[in-house]
Amino acid sequence: MSPATPPPVSPSRLVRALGDWQRPDQPTYRALAARIRLLLLDGRLAADTRLPAERDLGTRLGLSRNTIAAAYAALREAGYLTSVRGSGSRLCLPGGERGESDLLRTSAIDFRRATFTAYPGITDLYAEAVERIPDHINESGYDIHGLPLLREAIAAHYVGRGIPTTPEQIIVTSGAQHALHLVTHALIRPGERVLIEHPSYAHAFDTLAAGGARLLPLPIEPEGWDVAAATELLRRARPSAAYIMPDFQNPSGASLAEEDRLALVRAAAQAGTTLIVDETTSWLDIDRGERTGLAALSRDVVTLGSLGKVVWGAMRIGWIRAPRPLVDRILAVRSGVDLGTAILEQIVASLALRDIDSVLGFRRTQLRDSRDHLVGLLNEHFPEWNTHVVNGGMSLWQHTGTISTLALADAARAEGLAIIPGTRFGVDGAFDNYLRLPFGYTNADLTAGVLALRRAADAVGSPSAQRRVFEPVV
Numbered sequence: 001m002s003p004a005t006p007p008p009v010s011p012s013r014l015v016r017a018l019g020d021w022q023r024p025d026q027p028t029y030r031a032l033a034a035r036i037r038l039l040l041l042d043g044r045l046a047a048d049t050r051l052p053a054e055r056d057l058g059t060r061l062g063l064s065r066n067t068i069a070a071a072y073a074a075l076r077e078a079g080y081l082t083s084v085r086g087s088g089s090r091l092c093l094p095g096g097e098r099g100e101s102d103l104l105r106t107s108a109i110d111f112r113r114a115t116f117t118a119y120p121g122i123t124d125l126y127a128e129a130v131e132r133i134p135d136h137i138n139e140s141g142y143d144i145h146g147l148p149l150l151r152e153a154i155a156a157h158y159v160g161r162g163i164p165t166t167p168e169q170i171i172v173t174s175g176a177q178h179a180l181h182l183v184t185h186a187l188i189r190p191g192e193r194v195l196i197e198h199p200s201y202a203h204a205f206d207t208l209a210a211g212g213a214r215l216l217p218l219p220i221e222p223e224g225w226d227v228a229a230a231t232e233l234l235r236r237a238r239p240s241a242a243y244i245m246p247d248f249q250n251p252s253g254a255s256l257a258e259e260d261r262l263a264l265v266r267a268a269a270q271a272g273t274t275l276i277v278d279e280t281t282s283w284l285d286i287d288r289g290e291r292t293g294l295a296a297l298s299r300d301v302v303t304l305g306s307l308g309k310v311v312w313g314a315m316r317i318g319w320i321r322a323p324r325p326l327v328d329r330i331l332a333v334r335s336g337v338d339l340g341t342a343i344l345e346q347i348v349a350s351l352a353l354r355d356i357d358s359v360l361g362f363r364r365t366q367l368r369d370s371r372d373h374l375v376g377l378l379n380e381h382f383p384e385w386n387t388h389v390v391n392g393g394m395s396l397w398q399h400t401g402t403i404s405t406l407a408l409a410d411a412a413r414a415e416g417l418a419i420i421p422g423t424r425f426g427v428d429g430a431f432d433n434y435l436r437l438p439f440g441y442t443n444a445d446l447t448a449g450v451l452a453l454r455r456a457a458d459a460v461g462s463p464s465a466q467r468r469v470f471e472p473v474v
């Protein structure tokens with residue numbers, strides 16, 4: 001079966017995806033073409049996507065139709081666009097080159113996901129949950145707040161961490177991604193500013209941008225945050241919200257230092273900025289140790305949680321912990337989106353929280369083994385890469401020296417390996433020389449993947465490939 005044609009990209013969506021694309025050192029048409037190519041290669045635009053009509057995009061960007069026509073012509077000439085009279089211009093990949101969405105269909109080893117397979121006790125948890133179904137048979141299941149039993153278990157978990165929480169403050173969602181969507185739409189109006197760590201979780205950029213947020217990137221180093229820089233950015237820009245991952249940030253693995261937590265919460269309060277704290281990765285501690293949850297430091301913090309990384313992503317269970325008045329606003333948004341989360345999974349989640357200590361014990365051992373295996377492989381096969389060893393999370397954020405990961409992704413595909421170019425974790429084409437390497441795979445897959453990556457890096461590093469990568473795009 002041939003893959004379905006992706007929907008056309010509207011002028012407004014394309015303008016949001018383009019971000020800050022102008023380059024002082026390049027003619028406008030060329031910078032525009034280069035940015036569209038980047039979006040295609042790192043998977044933000046799929047091959048076969050129809051671009052907006054030249055006139056419509058020109059109007060939206062405040063540019064002449066001729067400039068857009070020149071950008072499209074340059075893309076066409078370089079093999080990234082086909083135009084058929086009457087059916088518009090569609091993106092395409094020239095021979096040999098592959099975008100991320102194309103990699104998805106064809107690779108044998110897939111290093112694109114920072115996830116693990118299910119917790120081995122999951123079958124027993126489901127069996128136990130099925131036995132409990134009769135207790136819920138009289139409920140309709142149309143419950144946008146979430147099963148009381150699960151909300152109580154989640155609230156108790158916060159209380160155990162020193163964060164006073166009532167079940168009314170919890171909304172059960174279909175994963176943390178859904179939670180972020182709901183919070184974005186309840187909190188942020190189009191055009192408002194939102195601080196985001198840079199790099200950050202790829203789909204957070206998508207969700208916030210789709211909600212019309214103007215993103216303010218805050219650089220994060222592998223060692224962690226520069227809180228003075230964050231405070232200054234908050235003070236100057238006064239964003240409506242800040243989306244942050246204080247524990248084992250995805251993709252860098254960095255954590256906010258214990259001594260900086262209160263300073264950040266205070267700086268946000270002074271700037272009138274709501275902190276949206278994504279704790280999806282916070283359970284992935286390998287050898288760091290417990291730190292204070294930001295919600296323990298301020299009542300105004302909104303926290304997102306998920307069982308996706310530690311129990312099983314396929315359950316699609318996440319949640320929001322928010323101040324009570326915001327809960328009502330989020331629920332009002334939710335009723336226009338969906339009408340609740342599947343009840344069996346909510347029962348399983350409540351049982352998984354009961355057993356959370358053994359779940360986390362199992363994951364910790366697994367994370368440590370696979371991290372150490374991957375680090376060992378990189379030290380052996382990429383001695384020229386300086387590998388920063390993370391103390392938690394599910395991936396390494398590897399600097400690739402002079403190698404472009406857009407080019408590496410293409411070469412890796414030829415070796416049967418799918419990777420995501422680093423640009424997917426940033427805005428405006430940043431992080432092309434970074435690679436997120438998740439370690440949630442078997443040792444055999446990690447070994448096969450790193451060997452394939454080595455062959456790909458050698459191919460990209462060859463003089464002919466380097467010429468191709470650094471040629472002007474158009």
Ligand SMILES: Cc1ncc(COP(=O)(O)O)c(C=O)c1O
Nearest residue numbers: 175176177201250280306308318
């Ligand atoms: C930081 C972060 N937030 C949210 C999500 C989405 O989580 P869920 O599977 O619960 O929707 C992920 C998944 O990768 C993540 O890494």
